[in-house]
Amino acid sequence: MELRAGWPSWKDRVFGLLHPDDDDTAAKLLNSFLATLIVANVAAAVMSTVESVQARYVGTFGVFERVSLMVFAVEYAARVWTADVHRGHLQPWAARLRYVVSPLALIDLVALLPLLFGLLSAGDLVALRALRLLRILSLLRLGRYSKTLQLFGRVLRGRAEELFVTVTLVLVLMLSAATLMYLAEREAQPQVYASIPQTMWWAIVTLTTVGYGDMFPQTILGKILGGTIALFGVGLVALPAGLLASGFAEEMGRMREERESEELGLLAQEKAATATWSYCPHCGEKLPAPPSAP
Amino acid sequence: MELRAGWPSWKDRVFGLLHPDDDDTAAKLLNSFLATLIVANVAAAVMSTVESVQARYVGTFGVFERVSLMVFAVEYAARVWTADVHRGHLQPWAARLRYVVSPLALIDLVALLPLLFGLLSAGDLVALRALRLLRILSLLRLGRYSKTLQLFGRVLRGRAEELFVTVTLVLVLMLSAATLMYLAEREAQPQVYASIPQTMWWAIVTLTTVGYGDMFPQTILGKILGGTIALFGVGLVALPAGLLASGFAEEMGRMREERESEELGLLAQEKAATATWSYCPHCGEKLPAPPSAP
Amino acid sequence: MELRAGWPSWKDRVFGLLHPDDDDTAAKLLNSFLATLIVANVAAAVMSTVESVQARYVGTFGVFERVSLMVFAVEYAARVWTADVHRGHLQPWAARLRYVVSPLALIDLVALLPLLFGLLSAGDLVALRALRLLRILSLLRLGRYSKTLQLFGRVLRGRAEELFVTVTLVLVLMLSAATLMYLAEREAQPQVYASIPQTMWWAIVTLTTVGYGDMFPQTILGKILGGTIALFGVGLVALPAGLLASGFAEEMGRMREERESEELGLLAQEKAATATWSYCPHCGEKLPAPPSAP
Amino acid sequence: MELRAGWPSWKDRVFGLLHPDDDDTAAKLLNSFLATLIVANVAAAVMSTVESVQARYVGTFGVFERVSLMVFAVEYAARVWTADVHRGHLQPWAARLRYVVSPLALIDLVALLPLLFGLLSAGDLVALRALRLLRILSLLRLGRYSKTLQLFGRVLRGRAEELFVTVTLVLVLMLSAATLMYLAEREAQPQVYASIPQTMWWAIVTLTTVGYGDMFPQTILGKILGGTIALFGVGLVALPAGLLASGFAEEMGRMREERESEELGLLAQEKAATATWSYCPHCGEKLPAPPSAP
Incomplete structure (x- = not known):
């Protein structure tokens, strides 16, 4: 410093x-x-x-x-x-x-x-x-890990819209899955599939592929429904994680490129000439840019 | 408006x-x-x-x-x-x-x-x-989420062919897995592995990696088969989800680039000059393009 | 035709x-x-x-x-x-x-x-x-799905080396995991962890994240070992699938680009001028190229 | 040689x-x-x-x-x-x-x-x-697999920072999840959720989506907590593996491009002119470059 x-x-x-x-x-x-x-x-x-x-x-x-x-x-x-x-x-x-x-x-x-x-x-x-x-x-x-953590926050903000939509889709899918499963299984297993909120536990445990085995369909209709939901739902539930991972990888690549350009002295001058603010290297806060050297 | x-x-x-x-x-x-x-x-x-x-x-x-x-x-x-x-x-x-x-x-x-x-x-x-x-x-x-939802639909249509092929492959793989497992386990567990449709439940629960634990092979042959199927099948079953995620990420990137270009006023003129239709910003429907301003 | x-x-x-x-x-x-x-x-x-x-x-x-x-x-x-x-x-x-x-x-x-x-x-x-x-x-x-299937085969061939190495790594990891787990658990559960081949079933079921629940460690050492193996192994076992998915997505993108170029008539001429063989559109076999038109 | x-x-x-x-x-x-x-x-x-x-x-x-x-x-x-x-x-x-x-x-x-x-x-x-x-x-x-193995090591080193941060995040998430779950379930299942280290086993088995079924929440609060943790945690835990896979795919692509350039004889001369060291093709060690031919 x-x-x-x-x-x-x-x-x-x-x-x-x-x-x-x-x-x-x-x-x-x-x-x-x-x-x-x-x-x-x-x-x-x-x-x-x-x-x-x-x-x-x-x-x-x-x-x-x-x-x-x-x-x-x-x-x-x-x-x-x-x-x-x-x-x-x-x-x-x-x-x-x-x-x-x-x-x-x-x-x-x-x-x-x-x-x-x-x-x-x-x-x-x-x-x-x-x-x-x-x-x-x-x-x-x-130490230096704060930089990568800020990057993580930046990815979360940059992909906020997609994340919101996919998370909403996931919740809608889970709610629908729980509703259908509740209708299919509540007569065969009235203690286990007792209500939609309780069936949500099944939906989450299944669609995240955790699968504890404390709740699973036992009727034929329930198995057909559950199998179809698992087959197509598992991919959708993994979508937000995939988006986050690809966003993270992309942003890291950009950061690496910028660092390389900076080392070549190309970007630094450009930036200094146009920036009106910069990120503090210590806390990641936006600060007004210092007056550039003449 | x-x-x-x-x-x-x-x-x-x-x-x-x-x-x-x-x-x-x-x-x-x-x-x-x-x-x-x-x-x-x-x-x-x-x-x-x-x-x-x-x-x-x-x-x-x-x-x-x-x-x-x-x-x-x-x-x-x-x-x-x-x-x-x-x-x-x-x-x-x-x-x-x-x-x-x-x-x-x-x-x-x-x-x-x-x-x-x-x-x-x-x-x-x-x-x-x-x-x-x-x-x-x-x-x-x-609100504005309809746009991302339309995008999602566009990705589904744009990758329809790959998705169809991989989903078919997955179904074929599951059917083959269920058939082999049925042949291997039906004598040791005749109540559980009672038919190929019932063994399909095992195949889905295993290949989506949910793994409730209500059905699993118990013979040595069944375990060798099941282990091999799990090892190689799990990746194939995850393929459609991966394709969807990469398609989604790609399309989002393109949309972001276009938006940036539009802000620079580059793309907007080009588009206006050649487009004969456009997407309605309210409902995502194709509408005939309005006559461009002289 | x-x-x-x-x-x-x-x-x-x-x-x-x-x-x-x-x-x-x-x-x-x-x-x-x-x-x-x-x-x-x-x-x-x-x-x-x-x-x-x-x-x-x-x-x-x-x-x-x-x-x-x-x-x-x-x-x-x-x-x-x-x-x-x-x-x-x-x-x-x-x-x-x-x-x-x-x-x-x-x-x-x-x-x-x-x-x-x-x-x-x-x-x-x-x-x-x-x-x-x-x-x-x-x-x-x-019908037309044979093309995408050929593409799938091409990806498998094109990534053969990486797939071989990662699959070998996965098998080595599984064997090591099974060996360590066998040593840790064979005294507490001599019927279940009876030999390394039998413990391989645990390793496959765990590292593919299926997790039936028929075998899991019960000693403290076994749980520490199993948890560490799961945490780091799960990512490695998913690697071949990830490589396959990214290879597939990449190849599809290339195919799409080529098709677009072909539609513009750019690539077709180039190809015709230099190719000495081509893929048969019916069976995907390599055939000698027909004499190009003068 | x-x-x-x-x-x-x-x-x-x-x-x-x-x-x-x-x-x-x-x-x-x-x-x-x-x-x-x-x-x-x-x-x-x-x-x-x-x-x-x-x-x-x-x-x-x-x-x-x-x-x-x-x-x-x-x-x-x-x-x-x-x-x-x-x-x-x-x-x-x-x-x-x-x-x-x-x-x-x-x-x-x-x-x-x-x-x-x-x-x-x-x-x-x-x-x-x-x-x-x-x-x-x-x-x-x-044989030739040592090259790909060296590549694997290079990816690990090249992404060391991101991997360290995401692995730390994962460990922090797991520790927090285990702590919350311990507080929620220790009265309902005092034998199972007996301490935070023992609950860590639940956190690992859940967040890697293995889900043996030997430990799962049974109170309403525990299920709400566990469901939320699973939904959002699963993606984060998969992040390091995703980064590794994308890094591996990227590095393989670069290697392939380089090989193609080398075959065209473009890169080889450039390299020979500037390199002061090279990797030994036999053991992957850095060796001083041989004097280039006049």
């Missing part, structure tokens, strides 16, 4: 530590440490639901959780404090507010709740302790 | 309400209301099959269904009445007939049947009441 | 009937009739395995099968007789032999076996009667 | 035998023999876990295994001895060391362990005898 003259160097140093460059060893080490701590924390939260493990290590888990929550609280405060460094076009309070309401920051905040309310020491509220598991999402922000 | 001078303005106004433009707030509100009513109606139809819910809200469901059926009847009448607005090249009665026999209009009509025959009040004919569920398909007509 | 002067017109007429052109109504009718007869025959063969149906219609089935076998025998003879019409570069007997050993003709011959040996009347040799089911493959030869 | 003058011809001859050219019949025969021996060996190892087979052929298996292990030991020694033939830029010992630590050579060595330690004769250590199964991986080195 280029330091802008005139900013207090302490804040810039902290910001630099949290957003590692390619040649900042200290920042890289800090990020690796935080990543390891997150993974260890999630692993501890997961293992503490195993009774035999929990009975044995309850004290160790408690200490480890409290210590790491402190670390995460400090990290959160540092991120809020330095949130205005790369948002020079905003007032500091506005820059911080924008950071606080960004999705990943909200997840961080929720994952800190157990600390704020002392829930960890209080007792056995499993559901609330599960909040800590959210922390694993923070992993996605660390 | 551009109003054509000379048409009665009331009909045009109704037509405009039913086919919302980008800047017609009233039409947008009406469409949102109709969409919400459809979803609520389908939800009520689905929930009324749950016995405990039905027992409690039978009165509410009855009133709601009758009221919304009235609204849908009025909507249907209005659509038929204004069906000639954008089909200026046809006689009014021909334009209306063409609308009435279009797939979505037929679905609307069928979904109105319960009203016409008073079936709702009459009794417990579940199958006939299920007709109301068809209404959810109307959702697909509303 | 262009008739070549000098050939006996009877043979050419029969050949034309069996290989319908776009404007030969009689040939089209004959082909539709044969297709219907094949489908009806296969349906009868399938339904005759259902005991209740067989008991009732055993006489009807017998007559229908004998009559249609006669028709198919006549068709087979006609195809062999006229096999030299479009293979002018070969001796008649060589042309006929080449036809007789082509895959679809061999299938036809096998499907005629029940007639030759009188097996149908003889008795209950189910396995031999199942041969008639092979006839459904003949459907693929009729 | 072009022999470089100055090298002892015996070593070159052995090297040539192990790395068959297109026109070296002896080398091809040797490779076919080795491939057959590997397959036979693996088949014997697999079949020896079937009790009835093992009881009957224990002597035959023992002799066959010892003999073929000798052959493989000689092959391994020959490969190490000739490892410096195509690594002319390295000291002989460095070339041999590099070969010994390459993945396939390590696998060969591990597969030879049973010979070195006499384990085969010693007893019933099934796990150690399973090492022989590793030998099947050697198949991938033989």
Whole structure:
């Protein structure tokens, strides 16, 4: 990160530590440490639901959780404090507010709740302790993977229309399948195919091809219907996933090409000349473009 | 929608309400209301099959269904009445007939049947009441999603030949698999693998990878056969879905490119110069091209 | 089909009937009739395995099968007789032999076996009667679908190397998975995971995602192993199918482009100038190119 | 392979035998023999876990295994001895060391362990005898398939970033799904949904669509959760496999194009002029480029 003259160097140093460059060893080490701590924390939260493990290590888990929550609280405060460094076009309070309401920051905040309310020491509220598991999402922000994650979001937005239509089609298909199956099987298996919502479970389990085997047609009509629905529905249900995958692959290809062009110095100049905004390399936010060098 | 001078303005106004433009707030509100009513109606139809819910809200469901059926009847009448607005090249009665026999209009009509025959009040004919569920398909007509739906139809037509061949191959494969499996297992499990049609159920459930577990080979020969069939068949059965997905993705890409070209004004002129027909933006029907401006 | 002067017109007429052109109504009718007869025959063969149906219609089935076998025998003879019409570069007997050993003709011959040996009347040799089911493959030869089928064969050949490698990888993966699972589970479930070949059934059922539920790991180690294998193996096992689908889509696109170019008359001339052989439009065989017109 | 003058011809001859050219019949025969021996060996190892087979052929298996292990030991020694033939830029010992630590050579060595330690004769250590199964991986080195295998590795490396992100996303999704499901079902099925790690088994089996049926939600909340997770999760879990498949297809296309260009002699000259290194056709290692011909 280029330091802008005139900013207090302490804040810039902290910001630099949290957003590692390619040649900042200290920042890289800090990020690796935080990543390891997150993974260890999630692993501890997961293992503490195993009774035999929990009975044995309850004290160790408690200490480890409290210590790491402190670390995460400090990290959160540092991120809020330095949130205005790369948002020079905003007032500091506005820059911080924008950071606080960004999705990943909200997840961080929720994952800190157990600390704020002392829930960890209080007792056995499993559901609330599960909040800590959210922390694993923070992993996605660390290092260079945030770029690919932004790309993923871009694909979701870019294909929003197709995804909406195909998902609607899938839901309509599932509802129709469940209705037909309910009509065909409710007399032979009145306990299992008891209503359309209950038959929806069959439709989802069948059309995603999971097929647990807890519900399947037993009449001839039901089998003919179910077979036809499975044969033609399975492809349709896989359509949104296929669209997403092809969109992702396409966008990755475009990104790779752009990177290659940039390396050749062709695109960079063009872009600089025409862009009025750019994506922040640190948070993926749209920022006004800096005045191009003369 | 551009109003054509000379048409009665009331009909045009109704037509405009039913086919919302980008800047017609009233039409947008009406469409949102109709969409919400459809979803609520389908939800009520689905929930009324749950016995405990039905027992409690039978009165509410009855009133709601009758009221919304009235609204849908009025909507249907209005659509038929204004069906000639954008089909200026046809006689009014021909334009209306063409609308009435279009797939979505037929679905609307069928979904109105319960009203016409008073079936709702009459009794417990579940199958006939299920007709109301068809209404959810109307959702697909509303707003801008009709365009993507037309695209879907175009892909289906454009790949018809490949789809036919691969679906035939899949059916042939399934029939062969069922025959071989029937021969291999009918002695070990005479009740389960009782005939080729019954073994078809195994073939479908296996080759779509649903795998309920109600039928599986138990002899060594049957397992070798079944394993080989699964290994090689699963890919072939997924082929039509893959073709559909790739066709869809390709067509979407072409549509996006065209839209971009159109925005640049390149394609629009070319098209206007050569086209002798165009797709109606409201219903996707082929219409004769309007005389191009001099 | 262009008739070549000098050939006996009877043979050419029969050949034309069996290989319908776009404007030969009689040939089209004959082909539709044969297709219907094949489908009806296969349906009868399938339904005759259902005991209740067989008991009732055993006489009807017998007559229908004998009559249609006669028709198919006549068709087979006609195809062999006229096999030299479009293979002018070969001796008649060589042309006929080449036809007789082509895959679809061999299938036809096998499907005629029940007639030759009188097996149908003889008795209950189910396995031999199942041969008639092979006839459904003949459907693929009729009409214009043979072209797409040839395309399918071309894709298989064109991707042979990748398919071989990925299929080998899949088999290696399955063998490794079965070995590891056998080692992990054979003590907990000695009856089920009794040997590596028996555990292969688990590997196939899991990695194709069929998942019947007749075999699954029950130890902790087995579940960790099985979960890891499923997570990473499922994608690899789907690879050959994905390659096939993408190859098919690509080849179809190329074919469509070529057809468009041909319609513009661009490619046709080029081709005619350089080609020394061409694919016969009737059987997909490589034939020496006819001398191009001056 | 072009022999470089100055090298002892015996070593070159052995090297040539192990790395068959297109026109070296002896080398091809040797490779076919080795491939057959590997397959036979693996088949014997697999079949020896079937009790009835093992009881009957224990002597035959023992002799066959010892003999073929000798052959493989000689092959391994020959490969190490000739490892410096195509690594002319390295000291002989460095070339041999590099070969010994390459993945396939390590696998060969591990597969030879049973010979070195006499384990085969010693007893019933099934796990150690399973090492022989590793030998099947050697198949991938033989002949021309090594090229496609290298391609596979290149795709894995080229898409490493996307794969890492999507795999992380999948793991995060699975962990979240398991946590939610554990909270929803642990009271209704305390034995089955006993902890988050145990619920992970459900998440993997569901999201890979295997669906054994040993674990599935039974409460209404659990079914709603499970259905939603299945509907949206299945597509995400299939994403890495889709990326891999599209990457593989793309890379194959590029390879095919390059080969075609090379055949036209266009690319070859360009390459020779600029390349400072090349991939060894025998082992896929990067080697310094030979001085281009004047």
